[in-house]
Amino acid sequence: MTAVTTDTPVRLTDSTKFRAWAEAVAIPVGALVVSALIFSIFLIFLGKSPVDYFQLLWKGGFGTSFSIQNTLQRAAPLILCGLAFAIPAQIGLTMIGAEGALVLGGFSAAAIAIPLVTGGVPVVLTMPLMAIAAMIAGGAWIAIVGWLRHARGVNETISSLLMTYIAIAIMNFFVEGLLRDPGSANKPSTMPIGKDYMVGTIPGTDVHWGLLAGLILAVVLQLLMNRTTFGFAARVTGGNARAALAQGLPVGRLVVACTAIAGACAGLAGYFEVAAIHGQANASLVAGYGFTGILISFLARHNPIVVVPVAVMFGAIAASGGLIQRRMDMPDATALVLQGIIFVVLLTSETLYGRFAIFQQKAGADRT
Amino acid sequence: MSDGILATILISMLGGAIRVSTPFMFVALGETLTEKSGRINLGLEGNLVLGAMVAYAVSYHTGTPWLGVLAAGVSGVFLGSMHGVICSLPRVNDIAVGIAMMSFGTGVAFFFGKPYIQPSAPRLEALPLGSWSDSPGLRQALDINPLFFVGIVVAIVMWWAFANSRWGLIVRMTGDSEPAARAMGVQPHRVRIASTAIGGFLAGVGGAFLSLSYPGSWNEGLSSGQGLMAVALVIFARWNPLRCIVAALLFGAAGAIGPALQSVGISQGYYFFNAAPYILTLFIMIASARSSSSAREAPGELSITK
Numbered sequence: 110m111t112a113v114t115t116d117t118p119v120r121l122t123d124s125t126k127f128r129a130w131a132e133a134v135a136i137p138v139g140a141l142v143v144s145a146l147i148f149s150i151f152l153i154f155l156g157k158s159p160v161d162y163f164q165l166l167w168k169g170g171f172g173t174s175f176s177i178q179n180t181l182q183r184a185a186p187l188i189l190c191g192l193a194f195a196i197p198a199q200i201g202l203t204m205i206g207a208e209g210a211l212v213l214g215g216f217s218a219a220a221i222a223i224p225l226v227t228g229g230v231p232v233v234l235t236m237p238l239m240a241i242a243a244m245i246a247g248g249a250w251i252a253i254v255g256w257l258r259h260a261r262g263v264n265e266t267i268s269s270l271l272m273t274y275i276a277i278a279i280m281n282f283f284v285e286g287l288l289r290d291p292g293s294a295n296k297p298s299t300m301p302i303g304k305d306y307m308v309g310t311i312p313g314t315d316v317h318w319g320l321l322a323g324l325i326l327a328v329v330l331q332l333l334m335n336r337t338t339f340g341f342a343a344r345v346t347g348g349n350a351r352a353a354l355a356q357g358l359p360v361g362r363l364v365v366a367c368t369a370i371a372g373a374c375a376g377l378a379g380y381f382e383v384a385a386i387h388g389q390a391n392a393s394l395v396a397g398y399g400f401t402g403i404l405i406s407f408l409a410r411h412n413p414i415v416v417v418p419v420a421v422m423f424g425a426i427a428a429s430g431g432l433i434q435r436r437m438d439m440p441d442a443t444a445l446v447l448q449g450i451i452f453v454v455l456l457t458s459e460t461l462y463g464r465f466a467i468f469q470q471k472a473g474a475d476r477t
Numbered sequence: 478m479s480d481g482i483l484a485t486i487l488i489s490m491l492g493g494a495i496r497v498s499t500p501f502m503f504v505a506l507g508e509t510l511t512e513k514s515g516r517i518n519l520g521l522e523g524n525l526v527l528g529a530m531v532a533y534a535v536s537y538h539t540g541t542p543w544l545g546v547l548a549a550g551v552s553g554v555f556l557g558s559m560h561g562v563i564c565s566l567p568r569v570n571d572i573a574v575g576i577a578m579m580s581f582g583t584g585v586a587f588f589f590g591k592p593y594i595q596p597s598a599p600r601l602e603a604l605p606l607g608s609w610s611d612s613p614g615l616r617q618a619l620d621i622n623p624l625f626f627v628g629i630v631v632a633i634v635m636w637w638a639f640a641n642s643r644w645g646l647i648v649r650m651t652g653d654s655e656p657a658a659r660a661m662g663v664q665p666h667r668v669r670i671a672s673t674a675i676g677g678f679l680a681g682v683g684g685a686f687l688s689l690s691y692p693g694s695w696n697e698g699l700s701s702g703q704g705l706m707a708v709a710l711v712i713f714a715r716w717n718p719l720r721c722i723v724a725a726l727l728f729g730a731a732g733a734i735g736p737a738l739q740s741v742g743i744s745q746g747y748y749f750f751n752a753a754p755y756i757l758t759l760f761i762m763i764a765s766a767r768s769s770s771s772a773r774e775a776p777g778e779l780s781i782t783k
Contacts, residue, residue, distance in 0.1 A: 203572055262766040263759075266519065266572055267709050271755045271762075274702050278752035285748060403576060442587035449581030453563070456574050460566035 132468035137408055140458040144451040151446065157437055165436055169429025176428060181316045184417075184424030186211070188323030189378035190402025191409065191416035192330055193371040197255070197265070198411040199334055200367045201347035206254060206269030207375040208399025209276035210247035214376025215383040216280040217246035219299040219390035220288060226302055235306055240380045247376020248369040250276060255368030259361040265368075277395055284391060298391035308385040319381030324417060326374060331413040343367055375399060401427075404452050423448075485614055486737050492618025493733025494726050495625055496691040500525065500700075502628040502725035503683030504707035506635060507553075507676035509716055513639065514672035515652035515665070515778030518560050519575025521680040522704025523582020524553040528684025530590040533695035537598035542689050546601070546624070549685035550678040556582050557677020561670030571780060579704070593695050601689045622690045624682070628722070631679065635718040648672055652776035680704065702755070709758045713765055715774045731757045 149159035170180045193207035218239040225235045254272060257263040283289075283299075290300040308317050334340035343363050346353040354360050379394060387393050401423055409415035426444050434441055463469065504521050511518045528549035536545035560578050564571045607619025639645040651658040651668040658665050687703075688695045710728060714720035735750035 203570075203576070205576060257763060261763050263762050264712075264766075266576075267705060268759060268762060270702065270705050271709070271759050274755045275752050275759070278748050278755070281751075282746065282748040286745075400580065404580070407573070440588055440591040442584060442591065445580070445584030446588045447584075449577070449584035452577035453559070453574070453581050456569060456577050457563050457566065459570070460568050462568065 128468045132462065132465070133410055135468070136458050136461050137410065137455060139461075140455040141408075141451065143458075144447070144454040147450050147454065148447050151450070157439065161437060162433065165433045166426065166429045169432035170425025175315075178315045179428040180421060180424040181314075181320050182424070183427045184421045185317065185319035185323050186378040186382060186398040187401055187405055187420035187423050187427075188327060188417055189319070189374045189381075190398045191405035191420050192323075192326060192402075192413055193251070193375040193378075193399070194403045194406035195409065195411040195413055195416055196330060196334070196367050196371045196374070197251075198406060199340075199347050200343045200364055201350060202255070202258065202364070202368065203266045204251065204254060204269045204368060204371060205266055205403055206251055206273045206276075206399070207371070207378075207402050208395070208397070209269070209273030210251050210372040210375035211379040211382070211399050212273075212280050212394045213250050213276040213379065214243035214247035214372075215379030215387075215394045216283070216299070216390040217376070218243040218380045219302065219383045220283070222302045222306060223288065223300050226300075226306055232305055236308070236384070239302075239306075239384060240377060243376040243380035243383075244373040245376070247379060248373035251372025251375070252365050252369040255364045256361075258368075259364045273399070280390060280394070281392070290389065293389075293391070296391055296393075298387075298389040301389045302384065303388075306384070307388060308381060317381060317385035319378070319385055322377060322381070323420075326377075327413045327417050330370070330374075334413065339363070339366070375402075401448065404448055404455075407452070407455055482741050485741050488612075488614045488618050489737040489740050490730055490733045492614075492620075493737055494729035495618070495621055496729070497732040498725040498729025499622060499625045499628055499686045499690070500683035500703055501707050501710060501728050502625075502632070502722060503686065504680045504704050505710045505714065505721040505725055506628065506631055506718055507557075507679030507683070508708050508711045509676075509714070509718055509721055510635065510648070510679070511557075511669075511673045511676035512711060512779055513652045513716055513776055514648045514669045515655065515776050516561075516564060516571050516669050516673060517575065517708070517780060518557070518578070518673055518676060519572055519705065519708060520556065520560055520578025520582060521575075521677070521707065522700065522702065523579040523586075524556050524677050524680035525684040525687065525700050525704040527552050527556060527582040527586040528681030529688035529699050530586040530593065530684075530695055531681070532685030533598050533688040534589070534593050536600070536689055537593060537596055540599055542599050542601045545598070545689055546682055546685040549681040551681070553677035553679070553681020553684070554674045555677075557674040557680075558670060560677070561673035564673075565666040565670060587697055590695055590697070594697075597694065598689070600693050601686075603690070622686065624686050624690065627682075628725075632718040632722050639718070649776070652778055654777055680707075683707075706754060706758050709762050713758075713761045715765075716776065717774070728754050728757065 152159045152162055169176055171177055190207045190211065193210065194204060197204035221242040222235065222239050225238060250272065254265050254269045257268055258265040285297045288299050289297050310317050311321060334343065342358050346358060346360050346363050350360060378398060382394055383390055405416055405419045405423055408419045426447065430441055430444050433439060433443060504525060508518065508521055531552040532545035532549035535548040536542040556578055560574055563569055563574050601622055601624065603620040603622045606621050607616035610616050639649060647663055647668055650661065651663060651665045655665045687699050706728060710724045711721065714724040731754040734753050735747050738750060739747060
């Protein structure tokens with residue numbers, strides 16, 4: 110790897126690394142605490158008790174083995190959608206179209222299942238084919254975003270969001286027309302894939318295998334981004350695209366590859382939503398996981414492994430929603446307000462990096 | 478297809494274009510002002526949704542829809558100032574903050590909007606400009622909301638002010654070169670906060686149109702990306718307020734294809750035509766990205782074009 114060489118070697122002592130690490134943990138955690146305080150003031154203002162809220166949040170998210178499983182169940186698509194934002198972020202893209210890739214992936218899995226299931230193709234073949242179809246559909250969809258960015262300079266944030274709406278329209282178009290199951294009267298859906306073709310649960314739990322898939326992908330992508338030439342080149346591009354081009358890195362291919370990986374992650378989330386939860390593709394796929402994934406990735410500082418615990422936290426917020434709604438008589442949008450506050454406070458906290466002396470190298474140390 | 482059906486489609490597309498374009502126009506004008514000052518606010522979708530909710534609630538409680546429009550604008554100023562102040566801090570990314578503001582604005586709107594989904598609030602009266610005609614289709618198409626004309630006036634005023642007023646010059650200078658602005662004794666952050674706040678006001682008013690005129694009620698699916706499409710529209714209009722009107726009408730017409738076809742009984746592919754504005758936006762972005770005229774007219778400090 111001769112892509113980046115500096116004349117003066119950067120001396121990264123263990124202490125420096127630790128300080129940078131501590132800063133990257135302390136500032137997001139601080140942002141979470143501040144968000145919780147602001148949200149508490151909001152609740153007091155409405156005449157509700159913040160203590161009750163956070164107790165119910167804990168109870169509904171982690172209080173019983175049922176609620177823990179509920180939390181993990183919801184964390185599965187959130188991990189995958191968090192990864193879908195984190196990987197493009199490492200190459201410098203703000204790609205917010207995971208929701209669309211999830212919908213299109215789930216729909217593709219359900220659509221390909223129709224001929225396979227009716228044709229009697231064995232389960233062992235059908236299930237992987239569905240997953241692959243979902244990943245290809247989602248991956249290709251978001252790869253278009255990356256390609257447009259590289260080849261035409263189209264802003265990826267806006268194009269990926271537009272493509273989300275187009276993806277939802279594509280699903281609606283088929284679900285309400287060509288691929289509509291005649292049995293789905295009130296809620297147009299594709300044909301149910303049937304119990305035999307559903308993804309089971311991890312033994313001893315009620316949590317489907319999507320959680321494990323998310324965990325494995327998080328580890329694999331962590332290694333890919335930090336331990337391989339590909340990941341190194343991608344991060345160099347993210348740091349300075351022009352420098353990367355000047356060094357002869359294949360920036361276009363890297364951008365398309367990263368966006369394809371992101372789309373495949375979100376598409377896989379769509380597969381599990383169809384094959385483990387709904388059993389068919391319909392409007393329930395549009396559940397906002399893709400958008401929550403953006404916030405999760407920011408909180409995790411776009412670090413694939415850290416996405417996992419953060420996604421579990423947001424899974425708990427989602428899982429406790431019903432309990433809070435019933436006990437405190439608050440609308441389901443409460444979680445959205447909390448997420449919005451966290452999002453705004455977190456991005457504001459970006460300004461604090463490098464401001465605290467305790468996280469910096471001692472004066473006189475070698476700084477390049 | 479007979480001439481009669483074609484005429485019906487065209488007339489209902491004309492009416493639809495005018496109706497659908499109004500919120501686009503307000504958001505695009507607000508975004509133009511913000512971007513001219515050198516910042517991009519992707520959070521106007523949040524302003525639009527919150528504005529729609531606030532306008533509906535205020536109109537319901539006071540019985541005066543125009544008070545709702547004003548309140549929607551004020552809610553937009555609130556969100557816009559938040560964006561403006563946060564982005565003035567060093568090392569904060571305006572695009573990311575925009576996504577956060579979108580999520581915050583929508584969350585707050587859904588939270589407080591729950592009780593207003595059922596009741597019906599007084600709506601803005603449309604001007605019956607088609608009363609001379611005896612064709613009911615044309616009459617309906619020419620029932621135009623006064624906000625449409627307000628938007629056109631705002632666009633003309635903005636276009637004039639950018640070229641001729643001291644304020645317009647300051648905004649453009651801040652957007653083109655921060656060092657130049659500093660050299661002239663202008664504080665870029667203040668100009669940008671003010672531009673984002675006023676831009677937020679306009680986007681809030683656009684939201685008021687959604688809930689008080691067309692579609693004309695408050696629900697959580699009211700806006701589906703109009704706020705974001707308007708940002709793309711600004712690039713297409715090359716930061717010119719007058720071109721924003723034309724672009725908004727074009728987007729409005731694209732959005733009106735589906736309902737217009739449905740009005741003559743063609744419902745096949747309704748969802749496909751619903752996606753028309755998004756597809757159109759995407760193609761326009763592909764066509765206008767990297768175009769030399771777009772690069773020449775873009776504000777120099779804008780992160781989206783760098």
